[in-house]
Amino acid sequence: MTETITIPLYKLDADPKNVRKTYSAEGVEALAASIRTDGYRLLQNLVVRKGEKKGRYFVTAGGRRRAALLLLAEAGEIAKDFPVECKERSGEDATGISLSENVMREDMHPVDQYEAFSVLANEGKEIADIAARFGTTETIVRKRLALARVSPVLLQMFRDEDVSFAQLSAFTVSDDHQRQVEVWRALPSWNRDAFSIRRALTEELVAATDKRVQFIGGLAAYEAAGGAVTRDLFDERNAGYATDTVLLEQLVAEKLEAAAGTVRAEGWKWVECCTSMPEGLHSMERHYPEDVSLSEEDQAVLDAAQAEYDELAELIESGAADDEAEAKLEEVEKRIDALTARTEAYSAEALANGGAFVMLDYYGRLSIERGFVKPDDTEVTDKDEANEGLPTIVGEAKPVIPTVTHSAALIEDLTAHKTAALRIQLANNPDIALVAVVHAMLLQVAYPYNSEQSALQLSITHERLMPSMKDADSCKGLAAFNDLSENYGHHLPGNPADLFDWLLEQPQDTLLSLLAFGAAHAVNAVEKKFTDRKKGIEQANQLGRALNVDMSEWFETTGDSYFKHVNRTTIELAVAEAKGREAELSVKAAAKKTEAVMIAERLVAGSGWIPAPVRIAADDDARPVEHETDIEDNEQFPEAAE
Structure with a gap:
C-alpha cells in the first residue's frame, strides 16, 4: 500500500537502487527554475523507501527533483528542512519502480508542446519565463512556437505520423499555409526530404549564402538598408533569406559602381559592371600589362620590406615574436603589394581600345578583369560572304567547285542542337557517362596539356603538395601516391587519342578504380595562411573519417x-599530452631548445602522438559507418601502400 508522507529535504538520500545515476547540471538547473516559477511546489511526489538510518529515506524515483531542491536550498531560496511530499514504497519494489519511471515515460509530443507554449505566449509570457516554467531551453521554446507558421493540415498529418518532424520543420521557413500544402502535394513521395521542401518554399528568395548577399556584407548590411528577412529557426546557422530582390540588386549595383569609378579613372575606353562572369569572356582578345622596372629608390624600399617580412615570419614561426608581430606582418605585406603593383602597367594603346569588367567572382568577392577588347561590330556583307573561299579566275574559265559554307551564327545554332541531343543521351546512359567522366579526368591528371581532347567541360584542380612541405622526401603519403601514379601510367595507353576507346573496353570495377585515382588528385586539405576554402578544409575531416584514415601510420612526430x-x-604541452606531466618536466629541465627538441623526440617516439593540424578531427555527432568491400584476387591496378 502506498502512503503519502511529508519528509524534510535534508533527510532524503540518493537511492543506490535507483537505475539512473547521472543527471546533467543543465537539466537540474532548468528543473530548479521550473520549480521556482511554480512557487517551489513539485507537480509530482517523490517515491521513497526507508533508509538504513532511522528517520532517513532513500529517493527511489525523483532523483533529479531532489537534486533541484538541494540546489535551491544551497542558494538559500528554500530551507534545508523544506517539507517534501513523498510516496513511500517497500524496498523490494525499488529497482522496478525506478526502472519504470525512467524507461516507460514518453516525452511530450512537439505539437502538444507548441500548443502549450503558445497559450502562455498569447498571455504575454516571455520566452525565458516559458522555458523556465517547463524546464527547457529558450531555443526549444522558439522552435516549438515557430510551428505556428505551419499549416494546420500539415500539423495534423504530423500527429498522424504521415509527416516526419524534419519535414514539418522545413515548412517553418514560410508562413503561407496554402503554398505549404501545394508544395507537399506537388513533390513526389520520394523527394519530400526537408531540403527539397525548404528549396521549393524559398525558390523566390535569396539565401544568405548567395554571393550577392556576401558581396554587400551579409544580411546585416541588407537589413540595415531596410530589407526584410525571413529566417528558418530550425536552421542551426539561422542564416535566413532576403525577400526584397530589387533592393538587394540595387545595393550590389551601388557597390560595383563605386569600385568601377576607381577603374574608370585609370583611363580605360570602357568599364562595365556585372554580377557574374560575362559569357564569352575568355574568347575575347585581351591586352596584358607590360613589365616596368622600379626606380632604384623604390627597388631598395621593396628589398627592405621583403627582408623585414622574412624576419618577422621567422620570429613568428619560432615563437619568439611579440604580440604585435602579426599586425606588423600584415602592414609589411600591404607595402610589398603596393610596390609590386608598380612593376607592371598597361600601354597607352591598351587603354585606348580596351576596357575592364568589374564583377563578382564565384565566392561573392570583387573581381576586376582589365585589358579586354570588344569584337568588331562590322558584319560581312552577303556578297562577300557568298564569294568567300571561291578561286579567282584569270584568263581561261575553269570550272568552279561549289563548297558548303555556313555562317558562324548558323554553326553555333546547329551545334547547340547537337549538344542538347548528346546531353540527354548521355544522361540516360550511365555506363558511357562513367567512361566519359573518367576520360576527362585522366586527360588532366595523366596526360598534361591534353584536357582539350574531351567534350566534357570538367575541371580538376590539382595543387602540388611539395611547395607546402618542409621535407617532401620524408612524406609517406606522397611517396605512396607517386608510386601509384607510376603504376597506373604503365597500364594507360601512351597516346591520349586512344584513351577513350581503351576505357570503353574496361570492366566497371577498373573504371571505378580510375575514377577514384582521378578524384584523389583533387583532394586538398592544405590550410594556408590566407585561404577561402575553410569549409572545404573542414570537410576533409569528414572524408578522412569515412576512409578510416589513421594519420599515425602516415606521419611520425620527430624533431x-x-x-x-x-x-x-608548445613542445612542453605536446609532450604532456603524449606522455603525461612527468615527461613534460624532462623537457622543462632542458637548458636549450635544441636539447628540448631531442628529449621530446625521444619521449614521443613510438607513442603514435601527432600534432592537432595533421589529425583527422573527430565528430561527436557522427555515427561510425562500416563499409564492406569485395576485393577480387585478380585486381588490374595496384592500390597505394597503407
Whole structure:
C-alpha cells in the first residue's frame, strides 16, 4: 500500500537502487527554475523507501527533483528542512519502480508542446519565463512556437505520423499555409526530404549564402538598408533569406559602381559592371600589362620590406615574436603589394581600345578583369560572304567547285542542337557517362596539356603538395601516391587519342578504380595562411573519417617534422599530452631548445602522438559507418601502400 508522507529535504538520500545515476547540471538547473516559477511546489511526489538510518529515506524515483531542491536550498531560496511530499514504497519494489519511471515515460509530443507554449505566449509570457516554467531551453521554446507558421493540415498529418518532424520543420521557413500544402502535394513521395521542401518554399528568395548577399556584407548590411528577412529557426546557422530582390540588386549595383569609378579613372575606353562572369569572356582578345622596372629608390624600399617580412615570419614561426608581430606582418605585406603593383602597367594603346569588367567572382568577392577588347561590330556583307573561299579566275574559265559554307551564327545554332541531343543521351546512359567522366579526368591528371581532347567541360584542380612541405622526401603519403601514379601510367595507353576507346573496353570495377585515382588528385586539405576554402578544409575531416584514415601510420612526430618548428611552450604541452606531466618536466629541465627538441623526440617516439593540424578531427555527432568491400584476387591496378 502506498502512503503519502511529508519528509524534510535534508533527510532524503540518493537511492543506490535507483537505475539512473547521472543527471546533467543543465537539466537540474532548468528543473530548479521550473520549480521556482511554480512557487517551489513539485507537480509530482517523490517515491521513497526507508533508509538504513532511522528517520532517513532513500529517493527511489525523483532523483533529479531532489537534486533541484538541494540546489535551491544551497542558494538559500528554500530551507534545508523544506517539507517534501513523498510516496513511500517497500524496498523490494525499488529497482522496478525506478526502472519504470525512467524507461516507460514518453516525452511530450512537439505539437502538444507548441500548443502549450503558445497559450502562455498569447498571455504575454516571455520566452525565458516559458522555458523556465517547463524546464527547457529558450531555443526549444522558439522552435516549438515557430510551428505556428505551419499549416494546420500539415500539423495534423504530423500527429498522424504521415509527416516526419524534419519535414514539418522545413515548412517553418514560410508562413503561407496554402503554398505549404501545394508544395507537399506537388513533390513526389520520394523527394519530400526537408531540403527539397525548404528549396521549393524559398525558390523566390535569396539565401544568405548567395554571393550577392556576401558581396554587400551579409544580411546585416541588407537589413540595415531596410530589407526584410525571413529566417528558418530550425536552421542551426539561422542564416535566413532576403525577400526584397530589387533592393538587394540595387545595393550590389551601388557597390560595383563605386569600385568601377576607381577603374574608370585609370583611363580605360570602357568599364562595365556585372554580377557574374560575362559569357564569352575568355574568347575575347585581351591586352596584358607590360613589365616596368622600379626606380632604384623604390627597388631598395621593396628589398627592405621583403627582408623585414622574412624576419618577422621567422620570429613568428619560432615563437619568439611579440604580440604585435602579426599586425606588423600584415602592414609589411600591404607595402610589398603596393610596390609590386608598380612593376607592371598597361600601354597607352591598351587603354585606348580596351576596357575592364568589374564583377563578382564565384565566392561573392570583387573581381576586376582589365585589358579586354570588344569584337568588331562590322558584319560581312552577303556578297562577300557568298564569294568567300571561291578561286579567282584569270584568263581561261575553269570550272568552279561549289563548297558548303555556313555562317558562324548558323554553326553555333546547329551545334547547340547537337549538344542538347548528346546531353540527354548521355544522361540516360550511365555506363558511357562513367567512361566519359573518367576520360576527362585522366586527360588532366595523366596526360598534361591534353584536357582539350574531351567534350566534357570538367575541371580538376590539382595543387602540388611539395611547395607546402618542409621535407617532401620524408612524406609517406606522397611517396605512396607517386608510386601509384607510376603504376597506373604503365597500364594507360601512351597516346591520349586512344584513351577513350581503351576505357570503353574496361570492366566497371577498373573504371571505378580510375575514377577514384582521378578524384584523389583533387583532394586538398592544405590550410594556408590566407585561404577561402575553410569549409572545404573542414570537410576533409569528414572524408578522412569515412576512409578510416589513421594519420599515425602516415606521419611520425620527430624533431625535424615538428618540434624544431614550434616554441618551447608548445613542445612542453605536446609532450604532456603524449606522455603525461612527468615527461613534460624532462623537457622543462632542458637548458636549450635544441636539447628540448631531442628529449621530446625521444619521449614521443613510438607513442603514435601527432600534432592537432595533421589529425583527422573527430565528430561527436557522427555515427561510425562500416563499409564492406569485395576485393577480387585478380585486381588490374595496384592500390597505394597503407
